[in-house]
Amino acid sequence: MEYQSPGTVEEAVSLLAGASGTSKVLAGGTDLLVQLRSGFVEPDLVVDLKRIDALTSITEDAGGFRIGAAVSCAELGEHAALSAAWPGIVEAARLIGSEQIQSRSSLGGNLCNASPAADTVPALIAARAVCSVVGPGGQRDIPVEDIVTAPGETSLQPGEIVVSLNLPARPSRSADAYLRFIPRTEMDIAVVGSGVSLTLSEDGTVSDAHVGLGAVAPTALLVSEAGQALVGTSCDDAALDAAAAAASAACDPIDDKRGTVEYRVRVAGVLTKRAAAIAYQRAGSR
Amino acid sequence: MAKQHVNTTINGDPVEFLCEPDQTVLDVLRDVLGLTGSKEGCGTGDCGACSVIVDGRLSCGCLMLGAEAEGREITTVEGIAEGDKLHPVQQRILEEGALQCAFCTPGFVVAAKALIDQNPDPTETEARYWLAGNLCRCTGYDKIIRAVMNAAADVRGEAA
Numbered sequence: 001m002e003y004q005s006p007g008t009v010e011e012a013v014s015l016l017a018g019a020s021g022t023s024k025v026l027a028g029g030t031d032l033l034v035q036l037r038s039g040f041v042e043p044d045l046v047v048d049l050k051r052i053d054a055l056t057s058i059t060e061d062a063g064g065f066r067i068g069a070a071v072s073c074a075e076l077g078e079h080a081a082l083s084a085a086w087p088g089i090v091e092a093a094r095l096i097g098s099e100q101i102q103s104r105s106s107l108g109g110n111l112c113n114a115s116p117a118a119d120t121v122p123a124l125i126a127a128r129a130v131c132s133v134v135g136p137g138g139q140r141d142i143p144v145e146d147i148v149t150a151p152g153e154t155s156l157q158p159g160e161i162v163v164s165l166n167l168p169a170r171p172s173r174s175a176d177a178y179l180r181f182i183p184r185t186e187m188d189i190a191v192v193g194s195g196v197s198l199t200l201s202e203d204g205t206v207s208d209a210h211v212g213l214g215a216v217a218p219t220a221l222l223v224s225e226a227g228q229a230l231v232g233t234s235c236d237d238a239a240l241d242a243a244a245a246a247a248s249a250a251c252d253p254i255d256d257k258r259g260t261v262e263y264r265v266r267v268a269g270v271l272t273k274r275a276a277a278i279a280y281q282r283a284g285s286r
Numbered sequence: 287m288a289k290q291h292v293n294t295t296i297n298g299d300p301v302e303f304l305c306e307p308d309q310t311v312l313d314v315l316r317d318v319l320g321l322t323g324s325k326e327g328c329g330t331g332d333c334g335a336c337s338v339i340v341d342g343r344l345s346c347g348c349l350m351l352g353a354e355a356e357g358r359e360i361t362t363v364e365g366i367a368e369g370d371k372l373h374p375v376q377q378r379i380l381e382e383g384a385l386q387c388a389f390c391t392p393g394f395v396v397a398a399k400a401l402i403d404q405n406p407d408p409t410e411t412e413a414r415y416w417l418a419g420n421l422c423r424c425t426g427y428d429k430i431i432r433a434v435m436n437a438a439a440d441v442r443g444e445a446a
Binding site: 001002003005026028029030033034036037046048050072074097098099100101103104185186187 | 415
């Protein structure tokens with residue numbers, strides 16, 4: 001195994017594109033090192049992205065944010081402006097693992113590891129985040145929900161890396177929320193995760209809403225019907241029930257030791273309802 | 287396989303080492319540098335026995351390549367005491383008898399020190415959440431938490 005830590009995106013792309021065997025990119029490493037250790041992956045080349053400024057910085061851009069794909073979850077939590085604008089994304093990031101893991105784990109890594117249960121992905125989907133991807137063919141923007149195609153699989157082409165996750169400028173009276181269910185309070189993998197992001201019009205009704213679900217299908221889902229169920233409402237009980245029903249209907253989960261199909265389907269609705277109520281309350285207080 | 291040549295700082299001292307590209311910081315500390323205070327429990331980032339502080343952030347030595355240490359500042363359990371003077375966390379763990387087999391203790395010492403460095407007045411709940419990434423299979427945690435809370439009071443200069 002060869003280790004490289006390039007200082008620029010171009011250098012990283014050229015190393016990856018020129019590699020003959022298996023190559024892996026290293027962001028925080030909290031998944032990759034476990035896979036290396038277990039022999040699950042045996043790369044010939046590991047390219048560490050943490051020496052590249054664009055991957056390790058958060059910049060405010062035309063009212064939105066560009067979050068470097070390798071910025072640690074701890075740094076996300078310490079970023080006051082980001083935490084204020086996108087509390088749901090930050091609370092999702094802060095749910096990953098322990099303090100030790102938080103110091104290393106990143107949005108780009110959580111996404112590209114392509115686990116169906118990744119915590120930040122439903123929140124990023126609800127936020128309508130767009131990934132800036134750079135590869136040998138240049139730069140392209142990909143909606144976050146189009147990156148993961150199956151457990152452990154992404155749509156990234158050889159040599160391509162996610163450089164940043166870009167969040168759009170928010171109208172005032174906008175907020176998001178993320179809830180995850182696990183059987184204990186810390187250090188576990190989502191049984192279900194639900195992210196809701198919404199914007200209120202001046203009269204307090206929802207003008208725009210998006211819902212992302214995790215751990216209930218082979219990939220995290222954008223559930224447009226659940227978002228639509230909230231639009232035009234004041235997140236009253238009927239609207240929340242409709243969003244919950246739409247979320248449950250979108251689920252296609254597995255049975256495993258963490259939860260049965262029936263349980264996950266039910267909990268996806270409950271969490272969506274609760275996350276929508278929190279996002280609504282947050283948006284209304286702005 | 288070419289070895290990696292790494293320059294780093296460990297417990298305040300400049301350190302230069304050679305490691306294999308797939309060796310972790312924990313491997314390097316234990317097997318290359320002879321700093322065996324950090325332990326390998328799980329090797330997957332779940333148990334915290336390998337906790338070290340990297341550029342001020344609590345991290346798992348098992349989840350970081352040795353090569354990634356280039357230019358970083360690492361604190362291990364060997365760097366927590368000042369000479370013969372134990373850090374309050376270490377002193378209080380002794381006083382509370384907050385260990386049985388002690389395999390987890392170095393990780394708890396490093397993690398608790400990192401907590402108190404950034405928040406010298408944690409609530410018990412905050413301390414328990416902060417230490418959620420450190421597993422102890424002997425004590426049941428109450429003595430450890432008591433030691434950490436008392437150590438924080440010591441650092442604040444209050445009587446615990």
